[in-house]
Amino acid sequence: MIPALEELLSALSRLPGIGRRSAERIAFYLLAKPEEAQRLMRALTGLSKVGRCPRCHGFSEGGLCPICRDPKRDQKTICVVARPWEVEQIERTGEYHGLYHVLGGLLSPTSGIGPEDLTLAHLVQRVKEEGTEEVILALEPRLEGDLTAMHILRLLKPLGVKVSQIAHGVPVGRDLEAADELTLGRALKGRIPL
């Protein structure tokens, strides 16, 4: 195989969910359609413009992100997520109309990630300055997410703001079998009276 093709295959194979066969299909497609390769290159170049919003730390192309700029969003509610792309996942539900705060990770004593490595101080400052009424935690229902949630609760409780957590439970439309024990345990604890 010629080196240029081998390099493309190896670059593509490193992407998540792309095996060698998928990489080949994509590489041959890009060779057959140079205009698609150009489009992808332009899009990748555009990534260098992507920075972080100074208010919520979500993705932004300079200045405030589109959500923080939008006056129609509920300015009194902040949803806290660990990673910037989780904002998009929540947006997709169409169920949330408030603001976000991206922590930049989760507390992890084993990985040496402490409160000062996250945007926690800025969250506290925002709640104070923005007159936030509710903070919704949308963090992984695992050890590190729980640890981070408890830490945030301790920080925010003194400010008198309402702190809630998204419900964890059995995915909609799935069999009970599809849920692992931890999820099922959460679903039981978070049961709703009928």
Place this chain on the structure above:
Amino acid sequence: MIPALEELLSALSRLPGIGRRSAERIAFYLLAKPEEAQRLMRALTGLSKVGRCPRCHGFSEGGLCPICRDPKRDQKTICVVARPWEVEQIERTGEYHGLYHVLGGLLSPTSGIGPEDLTLAHLVQRVKEEGTEEVILALEPRLEGDLTAMHILRLLKPLGVKVSQIAHGVPVGRDLEAADELTLGRALKGRIPL
């Protein structure tokens, strides 16, 4: 969503086998790892170097391709394929050690693709000039592949070269169910006495 991210998602979603969800996973991965985005951009830039081998019309980075340059390949056998990436599929078997000839497509009266649109004249010229002893046709066992195979047979028979076709049949390690009727029909016709 910010425009730069939207553009990347749309460019990725156009690739074969990549849906919206896979595109998101890849985009967020590339945002988190700028060095991987750089690597992919470099590899895409390298594609502009990929041309065609003047002898076999397979992929090349200028001049003869690695296979045509390799004196250890059997110079008396040519395997004919429709598309340049099919060379790689055959190479992967490790069962073939001869040369290739890439047609650039298949004859298709309905799409208006005639003999002059393919590298057929060059194949004939090569067989004459290179003293080829066997031409192996590795074309799709469908209408257009068969049409092309018959055409090549007519062109090459007068030259006294042996022309063969790869066997079509039930994929190894698969149930009979896995083969469509056309394949199964071919497998029956091409049965081997035991």
